[in-house]
Amino acid sequence: MRKFLSIYFVIAISFLSPPAFSQEEGKELGLPGDNLxxxxxxxxxxxxKTIEDFEKSLNEQRTGVNNLDLNLDKKADFIKVVTKQNGDSFSFILRVDVSKTETQDVAVILLDKNKDKKTTLQIVGDEELYGKNYVVEPSPTAVASVTANPAYTGDNPVTVNLPATTTVVVETIPVVQYVYSPAYVPYYPPYYYGYYPPYFFAFSVMAVGIYHHNHYYHHHGYHGGHYGGGNTVIINNRNNFNNYNNNKMRSNTVSNNMNNGRYTNSNRSSNRMASTRPAASTSNRAATASTRPSTGTNYRPSSGVSPSTRTSNRPSGGFSMPSSRPSSMGGGFSRGGGGGRHR
Structure with missing residues (x-):
């Protein structure tokens, strides 16, 4: 009898667990931002440690952070990090080249030091991709327990007890110390659509539900976001944000995909569009043009690195040569990067 009751108890718990977990993890936005x-x-x-290091980690498959697919080709987009500076105020713009002619800003990291030398750090999602006023910042105070699902407003909200967080002292963050140090040199990413750093390959994106589950634990220790629960975070330096907002890049392809509900049916289901990303693009960055014949159209594999069908004469390091490709950058030289490759 006791054994029977134990089995019954286990079965009952298994039926009760799914809704509990779903409450803890909160709701998805239902927008492309769910994939970043x-x-x-x-x-x-x-x-x-540096902005270039951040860009690399953001785009490496091993970190599992980038699951963005704005052009719906089933592959992760390369996110470059563009820096804008005005005195002690920095804007680190997360930007995707959706096609050869279109660029979309995804989010912006705002780093600011006021007259009292107090440093603040926030990230703001693009309104089209995350909804209005999606602002996240390190939690201003230590937290011993949190309401696991801010979107759940029922009579019995689920609360989980987690180890108390340590209040983030922004001034001690390695990359913050670097950009405010005399050793800081601005980083200008030389990459564009079809030309990426050697470490990047367009890996297949995962289902948004799995991605959401993998990263929800990051929410603990941060303040803001609005998974259905409103946002109480105020942007610290409105002038810095307005300067960014007035010059942000928008893609017609992304807008059309949004208006036609294509992101809703992308990696949320099996209804995926065919890949439109070329295997390679023509670049005039090299000193001489390649005369090697093309092997035909090559669709990108789901994983691994596809061997190049052309020889690039672009140097592997040093300063990047000017490109005739339209750019949203204000110019400048590229630091490091180790060269790149065409796809």
Whole structure:
């Protein structure tokens, strides 16, 4: 009898667990931003030593942070990090080249030091991708327990007890110390659509439900976001944000995909569009043009690195040569990067 009751108890718990877990993890936004968790992005930023290091970690498959697919080709987009500076105020823009002619800003990290030398750090999601006023910042106070699902407003909200967080001292973050040090040199990413760093390959994106589950734990220790629960975070430097907002890049392809509900049916189901990303693009960055014949159209594999069908004469390091490709950048030289490759 006791054995029977034990089995019955286990079965009952198994039926009760799914809704409990779903409450703990909260709701998805139902927007493209579900595929780039800004809590995870800000965590990665705080672990980085330089902006170039942050860009690399953001795009490597091993970190599992980038699951963004704005052009719906079933592959992760390369996210470059563009820096804008005005005195002690920095804007680190997360930007995707959706096609050869279109660029979309995804989010912006705002780093600011006021007249009292107090440093603040926030990340703001693009309104089209995350909804209005999606702002996340490190939690201003230590937290012993949190309401696991801010979107759940029923009579019995689920609360989980987690180890108390340590209040983040922004001034001690390695990348923050670097950009405010005399050794800081601005980083200008030389990459564009079809031309990426050697470490990047367009890996297949995962289902948004799995991605959301993998990264929800990052929410603990941060303040803001609005998974259905409103946002109480105020942007610290409105002038800095307005300067970014007035010059942000928008893609017609992304807008059309949004209006036609294509992101809803992307990696949330099996109804995926065919890949439109070319295997390679023509670049005039090299000193001489390649005369090697093309092997035909090559669709990108789901994983691994596809061997190049052309020889690139672009140097592997040093300063990047000017490109005739339209750019949203204000110019400047590229630091490091180790060269790149065409796809």
């Amino acid at each position: 968790n800004l809590y995870a992005v800000l965590t990665l930023f705080q672990k980085s």
